[in-house]
Amino acid sequence: MHLTSKLPEIGTTIFTVMSKMAADHQAINLGQGFPDFDPDPKLINMVSEAMKNGHNQYPFMPGIEPLRDVIADKVNTLYGHQYNKDTEITITSGATQAIMAAIMAVVHAGDEVIVVEPSYDSYVPAIRLSGGIPVFVQMIPPENQDQAFRIDWNMIADAITEKTKLLILNFPHNPTGAVLTASDFDALEEIIENTNIFLLSDEVYEHIVFEPQGHLSLSSRESLAKRTFVISSFGKTTHTTGWKVGYCCAPANMTTELRKVHQFMVFTVPSPFQHALAHYTKDASTYENLPDFYREKRNRLYEGLLKTRFKPYVCPSTFFLLADYSEISDLNEAKFSQWLTKTHGVAVIPVSAFYKDPDDPLSNHQLVRFCFAKKNETLDMALERLSSV
CATH class of the missing domain: 3.90.1150.10 (Aspartate Aminotransferase, domain 1)
Structure with a gap:
């Protein structure tokens, strides 16, 4: 056929x-x-212990409370934003599933989504499956070996139309390793201030930053956090990419819509991994x-x-x-x-x-x-x- x-x-x-x-x-x-x-062998042992302790059935759809609790504390400590663990944090099947769920939650047919190139390969398929239209803006390539790729915010501003629904950012950036600075945040705030544009911030490499400033999360500024799906992953942080455990932090109204998609994509995420990561991540030295x-x-x-x-x-x-x-x-x-x-x-x-x-x-x-x-x-x-x- x-x-x-x-x-x-x-x-x-x-x-x-x-x-x-x-x-x-x-x-x-x-x-x-x-x-x-x-x-870490300690983490593997924690998974085995979780299985032995009976954590082998469906966990709560948004993720187990201890893991959401640890994430809330970590984000508040590092970035100064307090997410409600019950209504604003969701455990997902890796960051890729969180990205798909977030895009499908807010993008309707005909909506435009700004994608910064070079870009991770899951963004555009998710946009198209949602009926959205990707609008590509290329980063400025480095002129020499001592520079990194960077965003031209004027080009971002020029790409915005009345149909723009979402802007996807990925920093720390894959594949280039570029990071955002406070001045980038200033420019972003100015561009979206009087719009209804949502943001998706793919921050899976948040704990692998070599600059003295460390990672700057979009959750660290209230004006940005109130419209952003902040997505991260335990795979990059704990060397467990095959476990596919990620999470999304977002305001309650956005989380409500994300969870509607999430529950029918995967419903929930393997229980023993969640319990192990909850115990493991309590120790801040692990990241x-x-x-x-x-x-x-x-x-x-x-x-x-x-x-x-x-x-x-x-x-x-x-x-x-x-x-x-x-x-x-x-x-x-x-x-x-x-x-x-x-x-x-x-x-x-x-x-x-x-x-x-x-x-x-x-x-x-x-x-x-x-x-x-x-x-x-x-x-x-x-x-x-x-x-x-």
Whole structure:
């Protein structure tokens, strides 16, 4: 039978393509963003204990109270905003599901949603499935290795129309590692002050920021928090990307609509993981020590790449590092990534894959993304191979 696709332009994600290529060619996978090391044994034991203690049936739809309580305390301590654990915090099946639920909760047919490029790949499909229209605004690429990508707020303002319903922000930024500053918040406040625009703030890398300022959450400003879905994830914080446990903090009226979608997408999230994460996250050191942990890995990869023909760029946050390959090849980013995987056995992700049109010259800056959330020996093996490129 004939089937008309709701997402005709969507194929297999670049992450799946490159990971399969890495496996096919026995390449070291520095592409997809997942650690190749285990989480804290204490956390694993806590999951086992939760199972033994009978937490194996459906938990409460919005998430168990102890975990929502821990999140409320953490956000208040770090960002100075007090969310109501009962009406404003929802545990989700990873950040991706929270993003989908938030978009579907507020976006109606014909609504416009501003997407900042390069952008994470789940945003646009969620917008289209909701009947919305993505409006793309490109970030300004760095002019040298000491700069990061940045937003031109005038371009954001110019993209706003009477149909604009939502603006999606993702900082700390994947794939570029860029972070927002207080002046960015000032500009954002001014732009949306007299509008009815909602914000979605994807902050899954909130605890992996290397700048002295730390992470600036949109929840830290009341004018922004009152219209924002703030989304984060335990996967990046606890090295458990496969557990798919995230959460969304938002005002009560927005949370009510999000939960209507959430309950019919997944209903709830595995009980033993929630109980384990509630106990584990009570200890603030489990996330406060992350910047130092990942800074060592970032520096290891950065300094290693300086000894190759790659030119690594500044990395303010996340566990991704961008590098310029212009001294090596004039191939576009996708073709270079495939060549590097096949020929030299190191898989990376082309930054162009995070744009609506990966083949457009404006989407290609001769940059690839390396993931350094790997064992030191994995990074060293990759650097050895890259030294011959």
